[in-house]
Amino acid sequence: MKSGLTINKTCATKVFLSTFLILIASIAAYTFLILKHDPSFVDLNERLLPMSWQHPFGTDHLGRDMLTRILLGFQLTVGYGFLALLLAVAIGVPMGVIAGFKGGLIDRLLMRVADAFLAFPDTVVAIVLSGLLGAGIENLLLAIILVKWVNYARLARSTVVTERQKDYITMAKINGLSEWRIMLKHLFPHLIGHILVLASLDLGKIILLISSLSYIGLGAQPPAPEWGAMLNEARPYFQTVPALMIYPGLAIVTVVLFSNLLGDYLRDKFDVKKEVAE
Amino acid sequence: MTLLSVQNLTVQAGEAPLVSNISFDVQKGEWLAIIGQSGSGKSVTASAIGRLLAPNLKAQGKALYNGKDILQLGAKEMRRLRGTSISYIFQDYQGSFTPFHTIGRHFDEFLKAHFKLSKARRREMAEQALESVGLQPEMYTRYPFQLSGGQLQRSSIALALLTKPDLVIADEPTAALDSISAFKVLRLLADLQQETGCAMLFITHDLRHVRKHADQIIVIKEGAVVEKGDKQSVLDQPQHPYTRALMEASPSLSAASQLLKGDDTACLYCN
Numbered sequence: 004m005k006s007g008l009t010i011n012k013t014c015a016t017k018v019f020l021s022t023f024l025i026l027i028a029s030i031a032a033y034t035f036l037i038l039k040h041d042p043s044f045v046d047l048n049e050r051l052l053p054m055s056w057q058h059p060f061g062t063d064h065l066g067r068d069m070l071t072r073i074l075l076g077f078q079l080t081v082g083y084g085f086l087a088l089l090l091a092v093a094i095g096v097p098m099g100v101i102a103g104f105k106g107g108l109i110d111r112l113l114m115r116v117a118d119a120f121l122a123f124p125d126t127v128v129a130i131v132l133s134g135l136l137g138a139g140i141e142n143l144l145l146a147i148i149l150v151k152w153v154n155y156a157r158l159a160r161s162t163v164v165t166e167r168q169k170d171y172i173t174m175a176k177i178n179g180l181s182e183w184r185i186m187l188k189h190l191f192p193h194l195i196g197h198i199l200v201l202a203s204l205d206l207g208k209i210i211l212l213i214s215s216l217s218y219i220g221l222g223a224q225p226p227a228p229e230w231g232a233m234l235n236e237a238r239p240y241f242q243t244v245p246a247l248m249i250y251p252g253l254a255i256v257t258v259v260l261f262s263n264l265l266g267d268y269l270r271d272k273f274d275v276k277k278e279v280a281e
Numbered sequence: 282m283t284l285l286s287v288q289n290l291t292v293q294a295g296e297a298p299l300v301s302n303i304s305f306d307v308q309k310g311e312w313l314a315i316i317g318q319s320g321s322g323k324s325v326t327a328s329a330i331g332r333l334l335a336p337n338l339k340a341q342g343k344a345l346y347n348g349k350d351i352l353q354l355g356a357k358e359m360r361r362l363r364g365t366s367i368s369y370i371f372q373d374y375q376g377s378f379t380p381f382h383t384i385g386r387h388f389d390e391f392l393k394a395h396f397k398l399s400k401a402r403r404r405e406m407a408e409q410a411l412e413s414v415g416l417q418p419e420m421y422t423r424y425p426f427q428l429s430g431g432q433l434q435r436s437s438i439a440l441a442l443l444t445k446p447d448l449v450i451a452d453e454p455t456a457a458l459d460s461i462s463a464f465k466v467l468r469l470l471a472d473l474q475q476e477t478g479c480a481m482l483f484i485t486h487d488l489r490h491v492r493k494h495a496d497q498i499i500v501i502k503e504g505a506v507v508e509k510g511d512k513q514s515v516l517d518q519p520q521h522p523y524t525r526a527l528m529e530a531s532p533s534l535s536a537a538s539q540l541l542k543g544d545d546t547a548c549l550y551c552n
């Protein structure tokens with residue numbers, strides 16, 4: 004039997020996305036305007052407190068306010084995720100466009116380099132880099148960028164290769180436009196949709212990666228309020244105060260879910276199912 | 282005066298020749314038609330002259346433009362030559378314009394790349410060019426998908442003639458149009474050629490286009506020239522059996538309609 008209330012999937016996504024955007028806005032407002040507690044202020048008299056008006060999410064094992072740390076963790080985790088993503092796109096896309104447009108030796112060279120990077124799983128690269136350069140969020144970012152730029156380079160290249168055979172590119176060449184201009188003004192706009200979709204899907208993966216590597220101690224170092232690092236710090240109190248793990252865990256789940264839904268939404272919007280689906 | 286002299290042009294894909302040892306001259310202000318069936322190598326010849334071949338194709342021989350070999354030019358000289366002296370008109374009018382740029386932006390970019398002109402002057406020139414091919418200046422702000430096929434092909438003619446080139450290479454410019462639009466576009470092209478005095482390298486498989494406008498004709502078969510000469514001699518006394526076969530495959534409409542009615546007013550292509 005059909006119920007009167009049918010929920011449109013896109014509509015539900017839209018509702019979720021807009022709720023989330025409002026949430027982000029209020030978090031930003033909260034953390035910037037009325038931050039009540041110092042995220043690294045240690046007060047051993049107030050450790051492991053339950054919820055209260057003073058500490059809505061309670062306090063952790065060093066008496067630090069959990070809500071403050073979760074909210075600042077949002078800035079840290081999502082902020083670094085975005086940064087890694089932006090840098091990966093900024094490196095990968097130009098590489099791909101140049102390789103696809105120039106063709107020949109440059110194309111082969113760049114794509115073999117990309118293949119070489121593709122051969123390493125991101126976790127392995129991150130662990131090796133932290134081993135070589137020392138653990139820390141910067142090295143983690145470097146590792147993520149090293150692995151992720153390849154996807155964007157390949158995506159950009161494949162689109163450019165199909166587009167550059169069309170007459171309007173030949174036309175632009177005949178009209179004597181410079182190669183840079185053709186790449187930037189005539190080819191790049193084709194890519195924006197594809198890149199947005201891939202990037203929003205990637206954001207969730209990158210955030211998971213940052214959190215999981217911070218959890219095993221390779222990323223952000225305590226006392227930085229990074230969600231993965233917070234999970235790690237809360238591990239010994241798992242049985243007595245599970246809330247310490249639940250809050251950062253929930254935060255990660257929500258953000259990753261959001262990023263995936265956003266990616267799906269954009270994919271439907273730009274209708275680029277074929278190219279991005281793996 | 283010889284504008285373009287192609288000498289022993291050979292284009293190879295790997296070992297297989299697509300075009301072998303083609304030679305011809307284009308005089309200033311002349312309409313030279315290259316005829317041949319699909320796959321005969323006529324488009325490859327045109328691309329080779331503009332150095333627009335796909336990277337896997339190699340061109341040998343010479344293409345002297347005003348005495349300079351185009352095939353040996355540096356990147357910068359080539360850009361200048363393409364922009365100001367040689368221009369192309371393609372068969373696929375749909376693909377000739379970048380889909381997310383307005384028609385006007387193509388004109389603007391083109392002028393900006395080669396001349397130092399004010400923004401207002403560039404727009405003025407573009408609108409004049411559009412008017413010269415019988416389009417309203419409002420087309421300047423339209424996107425390619427908003428124009429019809431004939432309008433797009435007219436725009437690309439306007440774009441090709443914008444910088445007053447000496448040589449226009451038209452690669453089957455009317456093949457994708459219906460016959461009435463094709464007729465109009467062709468007549469426009471002929472008028473503009475008369476007006477600007479540019480030479481025209483006109484590639485087609487359609488003899489009807491040749492009968493009316495061409496001065497010289499080259500017939501290509503399987504990558505080699507089988508016949509060349511001025512229009513009357515090729516059309517009236519074809520020497521090669523292939524040319525004769527081509528002529529027979531395309532009976533003149535005027536002859537046909539005169540046979541039927543003795544009346545040729547309905548015929549678009551009759552002389």
